[in-house]
Every structure is written in structure tokens, then in C-alpha cells.
Amino acid sequence: MYLSIFIFLLGLVVGSFLNVVILRLDENYPIKGIMGRSHCPNCKKKLNWYELIPVFSFLIQRGKCRGCDTKISWQYPIIETATGLIFLLTVYSLQFTVYSFLNFETFEYLNLLYLFTIFSTLIVITVYDIKHKIIPDSMVFLFAGLSLLFMLVTQWGNLIWFEVLAGPILATPFAVLWLVSQGRWIGFGDAKLTLGIGWFLGLVDGLSAVILSFWIGSVFGIFLIILSHLQSLSFINKNFTIKSEIPFAPFLILGTILIFFFHWDVLGIKLLVLNL
Numbered sequence: 001m002y003l004s005i006f007i008f009l010l011g012l013v014v015g016s017f018l019n020v021v022i023l024r025l026d027e028n029y030p031i032k033g034i035m036g037r038s039h040c041p042n043c044k045k046k047l048n049w050y051e052l053i054p055v056f057s058f059l060i061q062r063g064k065c066r067g068c069d070t071k072i073s074w075q076y077p078i079i080e081t082a083t084g085l086i087f088l089l090t091v092y093s094l095q096f097t098v099y100s101f102l103n104f105e106t107f108e109y110l111n112l113l114y115l116f117t118i119f120s121t122l123i124v125i126t127v128y129d130i131k132h133k134i135i136p137d138s139m140v141f142l143f144a145g146l147s148l149l150f151m152l153v154t155q156w157g158n159l160i161w162f163e164v165l166a167g168p169i170l171a172t173p174f175a176v177l178w179l180v181s182q183g184r185w186i187g188f189g190d191a192k193l194t195l196g197i198g199w200f201l202g203l204v205d206g207l208s209a210v211i212l213s214f215w216i217g218s219v220f221g222i223f224l225i226i227l228s229h230l231q232s233l234s235f236i237n238k239n240f241t242i243k244s245e246i247p248f249a250p251f252l253i254l255g256t257i258l259i260f261f262f263h264w265d266v267l268g269i270k271l272l273v274l275n276l
């Protein structure tokens, strides 16, 4: 229980940091680097420590800046809570208890740190892609590079070749789609992302994640179309249009996270591959 609370609070703090990273990855943002003091983007009021407590500050201030009453985006508490929950899931998936946590081997700490870093980069990519319709290179290369490095280190001496090829295999169709459509259907960022997904999950789980993300994306697309029809029926909001360009990275990442934690055999081929 104490461990759960500790990990969740750690996730909230990291999530709060990720919000800052998302903000300052944007080249147009006035403050460079991630070390400068946080401030209200409207009235430039510098934030005190009690205005920087994840989730709680937002709730206490009822989502408004204390200086100018400007509304603070729901993005902040949502990202913080999501990071907390994903960190908790990570710890549960590795079946940690307080006892095992305190008696860890160095490798297990590194494994945990690795997963926390991976999920942090994925959270940043998701939000950044939704906001700016582009995947930041620094984040996607960190994700792909770290996944490859971790695979090489943990499988050293016993390297499975199709796991190493999983990244390029998954990324190739996306790169081809990007090339054929000249970037109209998907961005090249999606290809770089699937490269990382292949290395992070391996071939079978990686394929499952990509297919699952297409399913989720389709359901979401159908939902949007129905919604737009409902909207056009009402006379209130005649100008409602769907943006045709829906970022795909959030679906890929949602698929990746679900497959990582639940290992669904979307393709029904796991037994087949294991028997090879």
C-alpha cells in the first residue's frame, strides 16, 4: 500500500515535469530549456511552490491562475494522473512488493527506471502529437534508441535476430505509406515511432500493438463521423467540421501500452510462433 502511494506520487511529480517538457519542446515557447521558473503564460506571474503541486494546486485553484483568473488547461492534471497510473501499472506488472522493492538487484531497479523513461517519452509524444500534429524527433529517437539498447543489453549473447529486425519490419510499411502518399496519409514520425515499438515489444507483441491501434483508430474515426452527423442535424453548431488530419501516434501508443501490460494475442499467432 505504501509502495503504491509512493509510486503514484512519484508518477504525479514526473507527470508534472512532462507537462513542462511538452510546453518547452515547442520552438515558439518563450522560455528555453527546462530549468527556468514556471510562470502563467498569460500574466507572466511566477509560480510559487504551492502552485506547483501536481493535481492538488489545480483543484485548490479550481483550474484558474491565482494572478489573472485565466483558466489552466485540463491537460496538466490529466497528464499527471495518467503518469501516476501508468507508473503504478508498471510496478504491478513487475509484481513488486515493498519487501522485494527494498531487496532489489541493481538490474531490477534499472529495468524499472527503463520502463518509467519509456512510458514518459510515450506520454510526451502522445500529447505533443495531439497538440502540434508532429512527433518531436528528440523524444522518438530517445524511445527507439533506448528500446534497442535495452534489447541488446538484456539479450546479449543470446540475441534473437527477428526481435532485432522487429523495429525495421514494423516501420517499413509505415515508411512506404509515407513515401507513396508523400506524407498525406501518415507522417514520417509514425514510421520512426513504429521502429521503436518493434524494438520495445518485439515482433509478435509489436505487430499486435500496431493492429490494435488500427482497430482503436477505426472505432474512434467512426465515432467522430457519427458525432459530426449528429452535430449537423442540430441547428446550433453548423460550422462543425472534423479535422481530416487525425494524429495517429496516440493510437499507436495506446495500442503499445495496452499490449505491454495485458499481452493480448491480437493475431492469435503466439502459440504458432512459440512452436517454431
Ligand SMILES: [Zn+2]
Residues within 6 Å of the ligand: 040, 041, 042, 043, 044, 045, 065, 066, 067, 068, 069, 070
Ligand atoms: Zn495568470
